Amino acid sequence: GAVVSQHPSRVICKSGTSVKIECRSLDFQATTMFWYRQFPKQSLMLMATSNEGSKATYEQGVEKDKFLINHASLTLSTLTVTSAHPEDSSFYICSATDSYGYTFGSGTRLTVV
Amino acid sequence: DAKTTQPPSMDCAEGRAANLPCNHSTISGNEYVYWYRQIHSQGPQYIIHGLKNNETNEMASLIITEDRKSSTLILPHATLRDTAVYYCIVRPDRYGNKLVFGAGTILRVKS
Numbered sequence: 001g002a003v004v005s006q007h008p009s010r011v012i013c014k015s016g017t018s019v020k021i022e023c024r025s026l027d028f029q030a031t032t033m034f035w036y037r038q039f040p041k042q043s044l045m046l047m048a049t050s051n052e053g054s055k056a057t058y059e060q061g062v063e064k065d066k067f068l069i070n071h072a073s074l075t076l077s078t079l080t081v082t083s084a085h086p087e088d089s090s091f092y093i094c095s096a097t098d099s100y101g102y103t104f105g106s107g108t109r110l111t112v113v
Numbered sequence: 114d115a116k117t118t119q120p121p122s123m124d125c126a127e128g129r130a131a132n133l134p135c136n137h138s139t140i141s142g143n144e145y146v147y148w149y150r151q152i153h154s155q156g157p158q159y160i161i162h163g164l165k166n167n168e169t170n171e172m173a174s175l176i177i178t179e180d181r182k183s184s185t186l187i188l189p190h191a192t193l194r195d196t197a198v199y200y201c202i203v204r205p206d207r208y209g210n211k212l213v214f215g216a217g218t219i220l221r222v223k224s
Contacts, residue, residue, distance in 0.1 A: 004156075006156070034211060034212065036214075043198075043200075043214045043215060043216050043217060044151075044157070044214040045214075046211055046212075046213060046214075049211055091154070093156050093157070095156075095157075095212065101159060102159065102212055103159075104156030104157045104158070105156050106155055106156050107154065107155060107156050109154070
């Protein structure tokens with residue numbers, strides 16, 4: 001089946017620094033990738049949709065200058081949390097889709113100290 | 114996309130069938146019912162989807178009422194590893210469009 005690899009699985013960073021999270025579709029080409037954020041005991045909240053070679057579409061209330069998304073190829077999308085602060089600490093999950101459906105990465109636990 | 118309503122939590126005895134309901138009374142004719150689950154601290158996992166006929170795969174069965182306003186996900190023999198949050202999502206079967214998650218149902222399988 002389709003596999004999406006997400007790295008890193010856990011990251012701790014200092015407040016004010018930037019963190020990059022990678023999402024790769026390993027055995028298929030993803031026409032579209034999605035990024036979600038999940039706070040403890042809450043559901044997944046869609047942050048943005050990205051298509052290869054074009055600018056990401058952000059959901060209302062998501063700061064596009066803070067959460068930079070790059071979808072440079074059909075198998076790789078990256079999310080960079082810029083100038084991270086403790087309130088950005090969360091579980092970030094990517095999803096990749098092709099004509100067969102949606103596959104999710106295993107998530108990245110970001111802790112900003 | 115149509116909204117869904119699920120109970121916040123359910124318990125099930127290990128080895129018994131787990132029946133998870135979902136109400137989607139505003140579903141339109143071209144919308145499918147999807148089920149995903151999320152085990153703690155992992156990404157969601159696809160379970161099953163259907164349009165109007167009942168569906169079965171190696172993981173579960175999906176029963177959709179004739180009027181399509183509600184559905185039930187059935188895990189025939191629940192195990193402790195099935196403890197997870199189960200999400201019912203209604204949407205057109207157009208891949209590439211966003212998948213929006215509701216609150217889901219926390220299923221606790223107990224020994």
